[in-house]
Amino acid sequence: xxxxxxxxxxxxxxKNIWVEFVKLAATYSTVNLGQGFPDFPPPEFLKxxxxxxxxxxxxxxxxxxxxxxxxxxxxxxxxxxGKLLGRDLDPMTNVMVTxxxxxxxxxxxxxxxxxxxxxxxxxxxxxxxxxxVKMAGGTPVYVPLRPKxxxxxxxxxxxxxxxxxxxxxxxxxxxxxxxxxxxPNNPLGKxxxxxxxxxxxxxxxxxxxxxxxxxxxxxxxxDGKEHIRIASLPGMWDRTVxxxxxxxxxNVTGWKVGWTxxxxxxxxxxxxxxxxxxxxxxxxxxxxxxxxFQREFEHYGKPDSxxxxxxxxxxxxxDQLVQSLVAVGMKPIIPEGTYFLxxxxxxxxSEVPDVPNSDEPYDSRFAKWMVKNKGLAAIPLSAFYCGxxxxxxxxxxRFCFAKDATLKAADDILQKWKLxxxxx
Amino acid sequence: xxxxxRGYCFTSAYMQKTCMLVCVRMSTILVEFTKVAADPSIVNLGQGLPDICPPSYVKEELAKAAAVDRLNQYTRGFGHPxxxxxxxxxxxxxxGRKIDPLTDILVTVGGYGSLFSTIQALIEEGDEQLxxxxxxxxxxxxxxxxxxxxxxxxxxxxxxxxxxxxxxxxxxxxxxxxxxxxxIGKVFTREELQVIADLxxxxxxxxxxxxxxxxxxxKGNKHIKIATLPGMWERTIxxxxxxxxxSVTGWxxxxxxxxxxxIKHLQVVHQNTLYTCPTPLQEALAxxxxxxxxxxxxxxxxxxxxxxxxxxxxxxxxxxLQEVGLRPVVPEGGYFMIVDVSTLNVDLSDVDENQPxxxxxxxxxxSSKKLSAIPLSAFCGPxxxxxxxxxIRFCFIKVSLNMDDIANNWVVR
Numbered sequence: 001x002x003x004x005x006x007x008x009x010x011x012x013x014x015k016n017i018w019v020e021f022v023k024l025a026a027t028y029s030t031v032n033l034g035q036g037f038p039d040f041p042p043p044e045f046l047k048x049x050x051x052x053x054x055x056x057x058x059x060x061x062x063x064x065x066x067x068x069x070x071x072x073x074x075x076x077x078x079x080x081x082g083k084l085l086g087r088d089l090d091p092m093t094n095v096m097v098t099x100x101x102x103x104x105x106x107x108x109x110x111x112x113x114x115x116x117x118x119x120x121x122x123x124x125x126x127x128x129x130x131x132x133v134k135m136a137g138g139t140p141v142y143v144p145l146r147p148k149x150x151x152x153x154x155x156x157x158x159x160x161x162x163x164x165x166x167x168x169x170x171x172x173x174x175x176x177x178x179x180x181x182x183x184p185n186n187p188l189g190k191x192x193x194x195x196x197x198x199x200x201x202x203x204x205x206x207x208x209x210x211x212x213x214x215x216x217x218x219x220x221x222x223d224g225k226e227h228i229r230i231a232s233l234p235g236m237w238d239r240t241v242x243x244x245x246x247x248x249x250x251n252v253t254g255w256k257v258g259w260t261x262x263x264x265x266x267x268x269x270x271x272x273x274x275x276x277x278x279x280x281x282x283x284x285x286x287x288x289x290x291x292x293f294q295r296e297f298e299h300y301g302k303p304d305s306x307x308x309x310x311x312x313x314x315x316x317x318x319d320q321l322v323q324s325l326v327a328v329g330m331k332p333i334i335p336e337g338t339y340f341l342x343x344x345x346x347x348x349x350s351e352v353p354d355v356p357n358s359d360e361p362y363d364s365r366f367a368k369w370m371v372k373n374k375g376l377a378a379i380p381l382s383a384f385y386c387g388x389x390x391x392x393x394x395x396x397x398r399f400c401f402a403k404d405a406t407l408k409a410a411d412d413i414l415q416k417w418k419l420x421x422x423x424x
Numbered sequence: 425x426x427x428x429x430r431g432y433c434f435t436s437a438y439m440q441k442t443c444m445l446v447c448v449r450m451s452t453i454l455v456e457f458t459k460v461a462a463d464p465s466i467v468n469l470g471q472g473l474p475d476i477c478p479p480s481y482v483k484e485e486l487a488k489a490a491a492v493d494r495l496n497q498y499t500r501g502f503g504h505p506x507x508x509x510x511x512x513x514x515x516x517x518x519x520g521r522k523i524d525p526l527t528d529i530l531v532t533v534g535g536y537g538s539l540f541s542t543i544q545a546l547i548e549e550g551d552e553q554l555x556x557x558x559x560x561x562x563x564x565x566x567x568x569x570x571x572x573x574x575x576x577x578x579x580x581x582x583x584x585x586x587x588x589x590x591x592x593x594x595x596x597x598x599x600x601x602x603x604x605x606x607x608i609g610k611v612f613t614r615e616e617l618q619v620i621a622d623l624x625x626x627x628x629x630x631x632x633x634x635x636x637x638x639x640x641x642x643k644g645n646k647h648i649k650i651a652t653l654p655g656m657w658e659r660t661i662x663x664x665x666x667x668x669x670x671s672v673t674g675w676x677x678x679x680x681x682x683x684x685x686x687i688k689h690l691q692v693v694h695q696n697t698l699y700t701c702p703t704p705l706q707e708a709l710a711x712x713x714x715x716x717x718x719x720x721x722x723x724x725x726x727x728x729x730x731x732x733x734x735x736x737x738x739x740x741x742x743x744x745l746q747e748v749g750l751r752p753v754v755p756e757g758g759y760f761m762i763v764d765v766s767t768l769n770v771d772l773s774d775v776d777e778n779q780p781x782x783x784x785x786x787x788x789x790x791s792s793k794k795l796s797a798i799p800l801s802a803f804c805g806p807x808x809x810x811x812x813x814x815x816i817r818f819c820f821i822k823v824s825l826n827m828d829d830i831a832n833n834w835v836v837r
Binding site for chain 1: 473474475477478483484486487490491493494495496497498499500501533534536537540544545546547548630667671672673674675676677685686689692693695696697698699700701702703704705
């Protein structure tokens with residue numbers, strides 16, 4: 001064919017960091033702390049619920065369910081989020097189920113972003129926001145979280161990475177259609193404070209912008225921190241779409257069940273997009289997730305609630321990894337939330353020298369070196385920045401600590417590495 | 425029929441798998457009829473979903489997969505390795521050519537998801553087109569009845585070759601083919617496919633071949649893949665569906681198969697829309713496909729046993745409908761049947777004039793016979809509504825008990 005066969009909307013969105021790094025991790029025998037998924041099982045009650053859905057009497061659970069969300073699931077989501085937001089939610093119009101939070105994001109960008117619309121993305125960001133905005137014809141506008149030096153002798157926290165209020169305000173324009181908020185933030189683990197959310201909310205209201213709030217790690221917050229939902233701030237419910245994920249909530253990333261919660265005036269457009277892209281989501285997993293949420297709703301706040309136990313368990317793993325990384329000479333940034341941790345590897349420029357004027361950011365070269373030479377996989381932080389900013393923060397790598405056996409294996413590698421460094 | 429337009433309207437209409445495509449908001453129509461049909465006292469014979477059980481080994485494989493911890497987490501984005509391997513084996517056998525599981529296949533959320541990925545990947549918005557300023561244009565082509573008169577079989581519905589040829593020009597990007605066809609049930613013959621293939625080659629056009637009902641062909645018919653015709657593999661995306669293959673529509677797994685230079689673009693769309701499909705379902709589907717791959721020479725293979733089961737259901741439904749005075753158009757494939765209701769001459773002239781006859785008929789049938797179906801003109805544009813308003817669509821992948829209600833409800837009331 002003389003003209004290109006593919007559509008123009010695919011321009012600039014074909015590269016994907018995960019394809020490269022997943023292949024790399026698979027090529028070398030590695031202890032993989034790179035990609036974000038747990039290596040331990042989902043909770044028993046959820047596995048049982050899925051088993052019932054699949055093998056039980058209700059064989060119609062193998063057939064289509066309601067396109068915008070299996071009724072038992074949207075009902076319990078409406079109940080739970082209604083309680084969390086202090087609002088009466090209609091399961092049919094204020095909730096929509098998607099194929100993972102990923103598809104929820106896709107529906108949001110496709111539904112709300114037009115040619116010429118600007119979308120503010122806070123760096124570092126979960127990498128899919130950029131190509132999704134571009135595919136919708138929008139223009140991403142980036143604003144960085146900037147690290148403040150921690151107190152003397154202390155390790156940096158994700159809370160030390162902050163937006164400059166004046167800088168943020170300067171990014172809003174007549175063309176700003178939406179801002180994407182991700183809290184708790186992947187990759188840093190930052191949990192935005194009420195003050196920070198108010199800053200963002202004020203600007204949204206002032207500029208009549210939408211807020212696409214990716215809250216997939218909402219239950220993974222540590223040290224007694226509180227996850228605050230921006231939709232609960234004054235003036236925000238009506239302009240916010242909240243995105244959630246069963247994969248991250250219940251450690252079943254492979255089920256690909258996500259949802260959106262928001263006002264009908266916004267969700268109606270998501271429904272339009274949904275019915276024109278996948279139409280239905282798989283039934284059985286939705287049924288199981290509904291039962292999982294029912295159980296959690298009944299146990300809410302109690303010590304045996306999975307939402308209480310999981311973060312407690314992950315906090316311990318976080319602390320364990322922090323210790324090992326410090327021992328080997330990396331400088332971890334203590335995450336307030338999520339199951340990711342970013343560590344500063346600038347100390348390693350002696351072992352892995354920087355190459356000036358290289359196209360590839362330092363952290364990417366380091367990460368590849370670490371895979372090949374230490375058998376440990378992590379993701380370079382520069383992967384979470386736009387092309388122009390990849391070298392702004394290029395001496396950090398991201399680890400995932402939602403791991404059991406893999407974390408122990410990583411610990412062994414780090415201990416060995418520490419000894420090698422100490423040896424003359 | 426063709427579609428050249430960006431996602432939105434087209435896919436909405438296309439979901440109804442019809443040969444008549446328009447920028448019509450399908451959702452309101454379907455919402456009305458599916459809501460009505462949700463009433464338990466109504467026998468729902470309209471909506472396309474099986475109420476028969478999927479084969480037990482299929483359900484068992486899903487239960488087994490979900491018990492493996494690793495299979496509850498992310499898998500390869502473009503398709504779970506064991507699944508794309510199984511698909512490549514099955515289709516290599518069917519197509520008689522090598523299919524690379526990693527580059528020639530994309531696993532999607534249902535056949536629907538494949539259609540979406542294909543259109544997003546390959547069809548340009550803003551293409552230089554005639555009808556609309558911002559969108560590529562639709563060009564429709566309608567089936568006509570062979571020899572005029574009253575069709576008794578889906579084979580009586582044909583495309584006029586001259587009319588088809590007249591629709592192709594240098595701006596034609598793609599043709600969408602659906603065989604076996606929903607709702608008419610037509611199974612395109614080799615000759616008919618050759619006409620389409622010749623035009624695709626002549627005009628350098630892509631072919632998007634929706635073959636989700638590929639195994640559901642009845643005696644005397646053969647499903648032929650247009651991608652196997654000379655010159656077609658390199659320009660065709662063939663779409664399949666686990667839901668229709670294994671009677672598990674709620675699994676929402678489908679696939680696109682084609683040459684690497686086309687599939688790679690679908691993969692880019694996929695990595696920017698939902699990234700990966702559910703893992704346990706893909707693993708279970710892979711295992712089920714292996715079971716049937718190994719017995720593809722055996723009549724007990726589900727690919728052949730399901731259509732045998734459905735053929736008798738088809739015949740029973742056609743008989744029941746004839747007994748109550750309707751005229752079914754017996755399908756050669758698929759699990760839908762369209763039925764001419766004008767034979768009953770039910771006088772609905774006192775009801776709202778503006779509504780097409782088939783809408784009125786379905787509503788009358790729901791309230792007086794407690795049976796529901798889908799009016800065919802729901803899927804038509806204003807120009808063709810009148811032509812098709814005497815047909816309604818039934819679905820026969822239903823347990824006998826429900827089908828018998830056609831007779832029971834009709835007689836009693």
